[in-house]
Amino acid sequence: MTNREIARVFEHIAEILSIQAENPFKVRAYTRAAQTIADLSYPLSSLPSQAEIEKLPGIGKAIAQKSWELIQTGKLGYYEKLLSTPHARLTEFLRIPGLGPKHAKLIYDHLGIDSVDALRAAAERGELESLPGMGKKTQAKILQGIEQALKYKQRSSLAEMHPRAQAILEQLSGLDPVEQISLAGSLRRMRDTVADVDILVASDQADPVMDAFVSLPEVADVLARGPTKSSILTRDGFQVDLRVVARESFGAAMHYFTGSKNHNIRIRALGQEAGLKINEYGVFRGKRRIGGQTEEEIFGLLGLAFIPPELREDHGEIEAAQAGELPALVELADIRGDLHVHSRWTDGRNSIEEMALAARKRGLRYIAICDHSSALKMARGLDRARLQEQMREIDELNRKIKSFAVLKGIEVDILADGRLDLEDEVLAELDVVVAAVHSRFDLSRAEMTARLVKAIENPQVNILAHPTGRIISKREPYPLDLDAVMDACLACNTFLEVNSFPERLDLCDIHCRQARDRGVDLAISTDSHRIDHYDWLKFGIATARRGWIEKRHVINALDLKALRRKLRKAR
DNA sequence: GCCGTTTTCGGCCCGACTGTTTTCAGTCG
Numbered sequence: 001m002t003n004r005e006i007a008r009v010f011e012h013i014a015e016i017l018s019i020q021a022e023n024p025f026k027v028r029a030y031t032r033a034a035q036t037i038a039d040l041s042y043p044l045s046s047l048p049s050q051a052e053i054e055k056l057p058g059i060g061k062a063i064a065q066k067s068w069e070l071i072q073t074g075k076l077g078y079y080e081k082l083l084s085t086p087h088a089r090l091t092e093f094l095r096i097p098g099l100g101p102k103h104a105k106l107i108y109d110h111l112g113i114d115s116v117d118a119l120r121a122a123a124e125r126g127e128l129e130s131l132p133g134m135g136k137k138t139q140a141k142i143l144q145g146i147e148q149a150l151k152y153k154q155r156s157s158l159a160e161m162h163p164r165a166q167a168i169l170e171q172l173s174g175l176d177p178v179e180q181i182s183l184a185g186s187l188r189r190m191r192d193t194v195a196d197v198d199i200l201v202a203s204d205q206a207d208p209v210m211d212a213f214v215s216l217p218e219v220a221d222v223l224a225r226g227p228t229k230s231s232i233l234t235r236d237g238f239q240v241d242l243r244v245v246a247r248e249s250f251g252a253a254m255h256y257f258t259g260s261k262n263h264n265i266r267i268r269a270l271g272q273e274a275g276l277k278i279n280e281y282g283v284f285r286g287k288r289r290i291g292g293q294t295e296e297e298i299f300g301l302l303g304l305a306f307i308p309p310e311l312r313e314d315h316g317e318i319e320a321a322q323a324g325e326l327p328a329l330v331e332l333a334d335i336r337g338d339l340h341v342h343s344r345w346t347d348g349r350n351s352i353e354e355m356a357l358a359a360r361k362r363g364l365r366y367i368a369i370c371d372h373s374s375a376l377k378m379a380r381g382l383d384r385a386r387l388q389e390q391m392r393e394i395d396e397l398n399r400k401i402k403s404f405a406v407l408k409g410i411e412v413d414i415l416a417d418g419r420l421d422l423e424d425e426v427l428a429e430l431d432v433v434v435a436a437v438h439s440r441f442d443l444s445r446a447e448m449t450a451r452l453v454k455a456i457e458n459p460q461v462n463i464l465a466h467p468t469g470r471i472i473s474k475r476e477p478y479p480l481d482l483d484a485v486m487d488a489c490l491a492c493n494t495f496l497e498v499n500s501f502p503e504r505l506d507l508c509d510i511h512c513r514q515a516r517d518r519g520v521d522l523a524i525s526t527d528s529h530r531i532d533h534y535d536w537l538k539f540g541i542a543t544a545r546r547g548w549i550e551k552r553h554v555i556n557a558l559d560l561k562a563l564r565r566k567l568r569k570a571r
Numbered sequence: 572g573c574c575g576t577t578t579t580c581g582g583c584c585c586g587a588c589t590g591t592t593t594t595c596a597g598t599c600g
Binding site (some may be wrong): 022025026027028029030032033057058059060061062063097098100101102103133134135137141182185196198223224225226227228229230231241243256257259261264265266267268269271272277278279280281298434561 | 572573574582583584585586587588589590591592596597598599600
């Protein structure tokens with residue numbers, strides 16, 4: 001079983017238990033265990049024993065035993081018993097915004113309803129409003145929630161959401177009473193997908209800010225409107241939460257509102273141990289407020305260095321901060337060049353010169369033109385003759401262009417058997433060879449791993465592009481033994497790409513961390529097909545930062561001379 | 572169910588908003 005599948009079982013168990021009104025801390029234990037397993041960089045099934053599983057954070061004897069049973073038999077007796085209860089069917093109610101475990105059970109107990117269709121019908125007939133503790137408004141809210149759940153996009157990509165969030169931020173930041181404003185939540189942590197937009201404002205006049213917020217042109221519906229917190233639904237169907245606090249609470253609110261939830265729980269527990277109460281208004285000793293204007297203050301009062309938002313997932317960052325061992329994360333400004341850029345020669349929009357000048361304008365010192373090879377027919381991939389022609393154009397351009405270098409490269413297709421789409425002696429003439437899979441995603445795990453390892457071992461190949469092939473919320477990564485791939489990279493001086501294309505972000509954050517742990521260096525590349533795609537570099541950087549990547553792990557943070565040395569293989 | 576430089580039992584982050592209530596429960600983040 002995959003980690004994802006095991007995690008889903010525990011998530012479902014947590015939901016069923018919550019409907020059964022089990023101890024909420026027990027419910028949380030299952031949720032936390034599911035998250036731990038989902039975030040692992042290696043298959044849980046690769047652990048040799050139940051005792052090893054039990055060492056994972058948030059997993060004790062009981063859940064380790066259940067994990068082991070799942071891995072060994074593919075089934076779990078405890079889970080199957082829960083599945084046979086009617087409450088298992090009610091978990092789909094939890095997908096409906098505004099409907100939680102208590103009402104789900106209440107509705108089932110009184111009306112015997114266990115499907116969304118039946119729920120909608122009952123609500124339309126007005127049968128819910130007479131249930132104890134419910135009323136007309138709750139019934140209407142549930143009905144609305146069902147409609148919303150149907151057209152609701154679960155999560156949107158970071159790149160899709162980021163500009164929209166910025167647009168709202170800009171409208172609010174122009175308001176007079178707004179003293180400070182910032183994005184928070186998973187957008188600030190730069191997760192690859194986000195469910196909603198969180199915005200935080202410091203102001204001593206919350207009311208006019210709230211009024212402006214709920215009457216923005218984007219607003220389709222106001223979900224909540226309070227003195228410090230409001231939520232809206234936009235016309236294109238995503239939720240935006242706004243929180244307004246006083247200036248002296250801005251840091252505490254930023255920290256609280258940025259999350260993650262697990263990180264916050266750990267931080268507040270740390271505060272408790274030190275006799276402090278931490279909430280979104282500040283840090284308190286008894287009734288006395290001792291800090292909270294800045295995030296630095298909060299971390300400082302706990303004896304921690306500032307933890308960058310991208311790390312706040314309770315993935316070891318708190319321990320690292322305690323030990324003074326937080327990574328010095330790579331920054332946008334560290335990047336010297338882009339090692340994966342397309343041009344009009346294949347499926348790009350701009351000429352090589354345009355791509356080069358645009359990159360230089362952004363402060364880069366070099367790019368590698370890596371157009372597709374001929375196997376990619378729809379992109380008019382380059383054959384040997386056209387590639388050599390392109391190389392001559394690059395030579396000419398380099399004579400012309402000042403204080404910038406255009407490297408000769410290729411994004412060569414890796415064929416199904418691991419051979420490359422161009423002969424080695426052609427590739428040997430290039431400065432950079434990027435290899436990539438664009439077809440035959442249906443191979444088995446063993447075949448796909450062998451295919452990639454063979455390409456990585458090719459002495460001409462420098463970088464493996466978008467290594468797992470995932471397209472966010474469209475295509476799962478192909479089955480792959482990434483450990484074996486990384487071992488091959490390490491042995492052969494081949495590097496892995498962090499592709500900044502918003503739908504890819506591949507390697508993902510967890511795999512970046514895995515590469516760091518295994519000692520494999522990365523190229524953070526844009527895969528630009530037009531000049532404005534260079535903007536996406538920030539998303540690749542964010543993904544790497546979330547994976548604890550430092551400048552020293554990034555080959556395109558090197559200057560050109562050092563890069564050339566680094567790329568040297570036993571060709 | 573998990574966890575422990577105070578603890579192997581008794582804690583477990585903390586607060587806002589809404590709706591249905593006369594003081595709180597449910598949901599959400």
